[in-house]
Amino acid sequence: MNAVPELLLDGVSKTFAGPTGGVEALRDISFSARRGELISILGPSGCGKTTILRMIAGLEQPTAGTIAIRGQPINTARTLSREGAPSFAVVFQEPRLLPWFNIEENVALPLRLKGADAATRRARAHELLVLVGLSGFERARPDQLSGGMKQRAAIARALILEPKLLLLDEPFGALDAMTRDQMNLELQRIRQTISSTVLLITHSLNEAVFLGDRVLAMSPRPGRIAASYDVPFPQPRDLDLQSTPEFQDLVKELRRLMTGWHT
Numbered sequence: 401m402n403a404v405p406e407l408l409l410d411g412v413s414k415t416f417a418g419p420t421g422g423v424e425a426l427r428d429i430s431f432s433a434r435r436g437e438l439i440s441i442l443g444p445s446g447c448g449k450t451t452i453l454r455m456i457a458g459l460e461q462p463t464a465g466t467i468a469i470r471g472q473p474i475n476t477a478r479t480l481s482r483e484g485a486p487s488f489a490v491v492f493q494e495p496r497l498l499p500w501f502n503i504e505e506n507v508a509l510p511l512r513l514k515g516a517d518a519a520t521r522r523a524r525a526h527e528l529l530v531l532v533g534l535s536g537f538e539r540a541r542p543d544q545l546s547g548g549m550k551q552r553a554a555i556a557r558a559l560i561l562e563p564k565l566l567l568l569d570e571p572f573g574a575l576d577a578m579t580r581d582q583m584n585l586e587l588q589r590i591r592q593t594i595s596s597t598v599l600l601i602t603h604s605l606n607e608a609v610f611l612g613d614r615v616l617a618m619s620p621r622p623g624r625i626a627a628s629y630d631v632p633f634p635q636p637r638d639l640d641l642q643s644t645p646e647f648q649d650l651v652k653e654l655r656r657l658m659t660g661w662h663t
């Protein structure tokens with residue numbers, strides 16, 4: 401067993417400077433993720449979920465505490481590791497594809513920025529498009545794809561450099577319920593073929609439990625980790641799991657915790 405966790409947050413706090421004093425966004429966040437683990441993060445709007453991802457991605461500095469990926473503090477972990485795998489990739493709520501590129505070019509963009517040749521880019525993009533169920537759409541433009549297809553393309557792009565950490569900020573929030581179920585199954589299937597550790601921010605209690613190995617529930621601002629649940633259901637899971645009493649009990653418990661903030 402490797403004692404160094406894939407991702408470690410230790411006593412991380414964040415206060416934003418503001419015109420009328422500081423805004424305390426996060427207070428004393430500590431958790432770690434094992435390699436390949438999927439951690440769901442639930443919490444009320446404004447509790448600092450996106451800020452956690454932005455700090456892991458090095459886009460914001462913590463006010464206190466440390467963040468490390470495989471034991472390396474983030475600033476240095478951002479550079480390529482020895483195997484050439486980047487530390488992380490981020491998928492946002494909206495797909496952020498470049499409209500003037502076709503799907504293959506969008507997915508291959510990170511490889512292009514690394515200077516990979518055209519043949520390598522094409523071959524690798526094809527592999528990823530197969531993985532996310534988009535083979536045949538290489539030449540399509542983003543505006544010719546549905547919302548779910550665009551989001552799958554964004555996930556393919558995030559995976560193309562085989563990141564250690566996949567940071568997903570409400571990636572399926574804009575999708576209808578059925579497409580969302582399909583995307584949940586898709587993400588689960590992809591996880592069986594990649595070794596990335598995943599942080600999934602979601603507002604859906606069902607999604608958090610269905611996909612998570614663990615669920616972290618955050619309090620309102622200043623965000624703290626109010627509870628951590630190990631999700632006991634073996635992977636891979638199918639959608640019928642959501643109708644079982646065990647699944648619904650866990651969702652209910654989380655709902656009680658989350659609605660408790662408003663009373």
Ligand SMILES: Nc1ncnc2c1ncn2[C@@H]1O[C@H](COP(=O)(O)OP(=O)(O)OP(=O)(O)O)[C@@H](O)[C@H]1O
Pocket residue numbers: 416417423425443444445446447448449450451452621
């Ligand atoms: N750059 C910034 N400058 C000042 N305050 C900020 C900045 N970014 C975030 N905040 C504040 O920090 C708090 C947390 O914001 P954050 O976006 O992380 O919340 P969130 O949990 O992702 O919310 P949501 O669920 O609505 O996306 C909010 O009060 C927000 O106003």
Ligand SMILES: [Mg+2]
Pocket residue numbers: 449450451
């Ligand atoms: Mg957010």
